[in-house]
Amino acid sequence: MSRSPQEALADFCPGLPFAVALSGGADSTALLIACAERWPGQVRAVHVHHGLQSAADGFEAFCRQLCGQLQVPLVVQHVDARAAPGQSPEDAARQARYQGIAEAVRSAWPELRDVAVAQHADDQIETLLIALSRGSGLPGLAGMPARWERWGLQWHRPWLQVPGAALREGLRQRGQHWVEDPSNQDEQFTRNRIRARVLPALEAALPGFRDTFARSMRHIAEAQQLLDAQAEQDGRLVGDPPALTALQALPAARQALVLRLWLRRAHATTPSAAQLRELQAQIADCNTRGHRLQLKVGAGMVERDGPHLRWRPL
Numbered sequence: 001m002s003r004s005p006q007e008a009l010a011d012f013c014p015g016l017p018f019a020v021a022l023s024g025g026a027d028s029t030a031l032l033i034a035c036a037e038r039w040p041g042q043v044r045a046v047h048v049h050h051g052l053q054s055a056a057d058g059f060e061a062f063c064r065q066l067c068g069q070l071q072v073p074l075v076v077q078h079v080d081a082r083a084a085p086g087q088s089p090e091d092a093a094r095q096a097r098y099q100g101i102a103e104a105v106r107s108a109w110p111e112l113r114d115v116a117v118a119q120h121a122d123d124q125i126e127t128l129l130i131a132l133s134r135g136s137g138l139p140g141l142a143g144m145p146a147r148w149e150r151w152g153l154q155w156h157r158p159w160l161q162v163p164g165a166a167l168r169e170g171l172r173q174r175g176q177h178w179v180e181d182p183s184n185q186d187e188q189f190t191r192n193r194i195r196a197r198v199l200p201a202l203e204a205a206l207p208g209f210r211d212t213f214a215r216s217m218r219h220i221a222e223a224q225q226l227l228d229a230q231a232e233q234d235g236r237l238v239g240d241p242p243a244l245t246a247l248q249a250l251p252a253a254r255q256a257l258v259l260r261l262w263l264r265r266a267h268a269t270t271p272s273a274a275q276l277r278e279l280q281a282q283i284a285d286c287n288t289r290g291h292r293l294q295l296k297v298g299a300g301m302v303e304r305d306g307p308h309l310r311w312r313p314l
Contacts, residue, residue: 012158018114024179027118030167077104102151120159142221231257241308269298
């Protein structure tokens with residue numbers, strides 16, 4: 001159900017003090033102002049200077065000015081957000097941004113454990129549509145979590161049920177400016193095309209789509225939780241590193257779940273659907289002691305090591 005910014009923030013309970021990721025855009029500007037007013041003296045801000053465009057210096061200047069007005073301590077973290085060969089520029093920028101935020105928080109305020117980021121309901125719908133366009137499985141279709149843990153920090157998305165238009169309207173009513181990233185108008189990026197073309201069409205055809213899509217995403221997330229629990233149980237039986245005979249004893253669907261869990265947990269990599277099918281086929285063929293198994297997955301190789309599977313980085 002869509003909520004107002006005030007309703008959403010009422011349910012946000014971070015540990016104090018905490019940090020807000022501040023890009024200077026409308027969404028993060030609204031989040032920083034709301035948090036600074038609700039928890040005066042308890043909020044910090046982190047701005048990531050990605051250096052990908054000439055406007056980046058202007059973003060930093062705006063953030064410094066805003067934090068000065070709010071009396072919020074600010075750290076600016078410079079990162080290299082250039083994409084590696086074969087990597088999506090959007091994915092590279094996102095990963096660099098989150099890593100930069102985590103490094104800044106750990107360095108400047110080691111006592112902090114909570115970080116708030118400003119993705120909202122429209123961002124969540126865009127994430128779902130991108131996942132559908134890529135044929136993603138349940139983890140992708142479940143969308144962005146409201147809370148998660150990484151790099152020793154608790155991350156929060158308090159705006160996930162708030163439409164972006166509500167955040168902008170709130171800023172306009174108080175006469176507060178923000179910066180617009182010019183790359184947001186570049187429709188070579190899938191997310192921008194969805195924002196410019198698809199969301200307005202959905203608004204016209206299905207006015208309640210944000211709420212109904214979000215409800216489906218919650219159902220998907222619940223289903224994924226059950227599958228994760230099954231994978232955890234099977235993972236304890238299979239072991240780490242996984243035993244080939246134990247893997248071969250599992251039905252194909254459960255075998256796929258435990259392989260994904262092992263690769264994600266132990267090696268921070270995720271196989272594509274094609275890689276997973278090939279890996280399962282090779283596991284099924286390992287019926288003799290001398291049969292080899294070797295398959296590239298992510299930035300490494302899955303190989304047979306006697307009775308077990310191993311993953312080694314390239």
